[in-house]
Amino acid sequence: xxxxxxxxxxxxxxxxxxxxxxxxxxxxxxxxxxxxxxxxxxxxxxxxxxxxxxxxxxxxxxxxxxxxxxxxxxxxxxxxxxxxxxxxxxxxxxxxxxxxxxxxxxxxxxxxxxxxxxxxxxxxxxxxxxxxxxxxxxxxxxxxxxxxxxxxxxxxxxxxxxxx
Numbered sequence: 480x481x482x483x484x485x486x487x488x489x490x491x492x493x494x495x496x497x498x499x500x501x502x503x504x505x506x507x508x509x510x511x512x513x514x515x516x517x518x519x520x521x522x523x524x525x526x527x528x529x530x531x532x533x534x535x536x537x538x539x540x541x542x543x544x545x546x547x548x549x550x551x552x553x554x555x556x557x558x559x560x561x562x563x564x565x566x567x568x569x570x571x572x573x574x575x576x577x578x579x580x581x582x583x584x585x586x587x588x589x590x591x592x593x594x595x596x597x598x599x600x601x602x603x604x605x606x607x608x609x610x611x612x613x614x615x616x617x618x619x620x621x622x623x624x625x626x627x628x629x630x631x632x633x634x635x636x637x638x639x640x641x642x643x
Contacts, residue, residue, distance in 0.1 A: 499596045499597070500596075500597065502593075502596050503592075503593040503594075503596035503597040504593075505536055506536065506589040506590075506592055506593035506596070507589070507590075507593050509529070509532055509533045509536050509589055510533075510585075510586050510589040510590060510593075512528075512529040512532060512533075513526075513529045513530070513533060513579075513582050513585060513586060514582070514586070515529070516528065516529035516530075516579065517579025517580070517582055518579070523577035526573070526577050526579050527574060527577065530570050530573050530574050531574075533566070533570060533585060533589070534566075534567070534570045537563045537566045537567070537570075538563075540559055540563055541559075541560060541563045544556045544559050544560050544563075545560075562588060562592070565584075565588070566585065566588060569584050569585050570585065573585070
């Protein structure tokens with residue numbers, strides 16, 4: 480591991496140099512930090528820092544989707560933006576209460592998107608470049624038919640279609 484990465488607090492770094500792997504790693508690293516922070520007894524400082532890191536990552540994705548030259552199809556951009564709005568809400572709620580026991584929706588979305596990015600594109604001749612900003616298909620999130628969640632529930636249910 481590079482010395483700079485170790486000093487920055489990373490326990491790992493992207494295995495491959497391609498942007499999809501880097502984005503998948505970033506989501507996994509953000510999730511790892513959330514889990515560690517939730518268990519740290521420091522008055523919420525670590526959790527706040529981990530939540531802010533996660534927010535910054537999703538802000539990068541949001542920005543890429545709103546760029547005028549974003550090559551992704553409108554439907555994929557809309558899906559990523561919808562996910563990022565949901566992440567904004569969840570992160571702001573957790574920043575408000577610093578309750579590490581309510582991180583599962585954030586962790587689930589980060590994991591599902593990271594898994595989708597870690598898969599190789601199935602379409603032959605798929606464009607190279609960052610998955611979020613350069614036109615590689617990203618997971619599509621679809622609602623799941625399920626019984627209604629109890630009022631006040633923080634659970635999020637979604638199916639991520641990584642074959643799109």
